[in-house]
Amino acid sequence: MIKRLAADLHTHTDVSRHGYSTVYENITAAKAAGLLAVGISNHCPAHPDGAPEGHFRNLRVLPEWVDGVRILRGAELNFTNFDGEIDLSPDTIENRLDYTIASFHEDVIAPGSIKDNTKAYLHAAENPLIDIIGHSGTACYEYDYERVIPEFGKKGKLVEINEGTFRVRKSSAQNCRTIARLCMKYSVSVIVSSDAHFCRSVGQFDEALAMLNSLNFPKQLVVNADMEQLESWFLRKRRR
Template identity: 40%
Template sequence: MKYPIDIHTHTIASGHAYNTLFENAKYASEKGLEILGTTDHAPSMPGAPHEWYFGNLKVLPKELYGVTMLYGSEANIVDYEGNIDLPTEIQQKLDVMIASIHDPVMKPNNNPDLNTSAFLGAMDNPYVSIIGHCGNPSFPIHEEEVVKKAKEKNVLIEINNSSLVRSRIGSEKICTKVALLCKKYNVKIILNSDAHCCFHIGNFDAALKMLKSIDMPEELIINRNKTEFFNFIKSRSTR
């Protein structure tokens, strides 16, 4: 089955990615994607752009090379209360915002109570629409609490392909448990590449292999369908 939507991608603005916005969009077009999200790292990440970068995304075209463009951020959860490192007035103008924990911003720990609290707090933020790579073994969580909160708050759980192949080694066991809980509680997930190089955009192979192993229902994978995805975005929109 085709999955024509990839929301979590990075450009050179993130500081440790390697392609421009236009290179990413052109590659997405050549690969047949219909929607591409650009979600560069928010300011707390070393090398990330200033908050003004996100405040000025309005100048960018809504379509490039025939691909519908969504402009947002992979915001950093900066504390165990779930606070985000972008001002509210900028958050509310983004097309989409992913909330993630990153070890350059928060120190890795083995306390699932603290990490769960951070994700739960982030989901109370009305501008957070996706929880990013919560299977990171450097930040263990109480998976069931996170999945239940996602259902309550209408937030998508990301299955991050990069986590399974290169970025956060050891994530597969936790990601599988999270996916099984999403299946159990009927919680929508989103496949994302987390591409830091254009050639990874739209590649969900590792994530799909894992989901196939647990017989994940297709209807829970939101980026299989453009209409369903936009209905979700509209349900989350504050604009």
């Protein structure tokens, strides 16, 4: 059984205008939740509430450690079309960030057919600039899970199990369960994230963990189950 996690890599701040806490408030909340690391991953420029590219380039001013919590520099990329194109430059991603999440958002691109969405995710699997596939259980962006999940695994992508889905996208919860089952079937690693838009949500994973535990999901496939597994994933990522 997975009882707690070491890190939360999907959190938003008030730089994303529909986020309501500062970077430091998120860090403080992460420490209070017992996390060892927290990632700052605001929406990227194609989103109406996204930050400009300069925000992500300047994340290097954040110290590596604050109050005993490790700070990781991330971004939530937007798919801008069904060819899987994203909205930050390769230079910013490769030289200024620790990791990226890539997600569909209705404010950026209207949902397509299952074929369209599948095409985008297959392109994402091939894109070395994408590390984590964000909240892909979203109901309106349904894709061919059986076809795509193994490809994520082959290309080293992490599949996100998103706590926010169980709170604000409840119609997508069953899709998340299907995705988790397929990750088990094909030994694809996942990362559990809060998708916090307010600091009190940082490090809160109750419903996501309850779903995974109901499936007896193996702890070794949850990369943020402990810092050793997370560090190993970052090492493999750098080698790629």
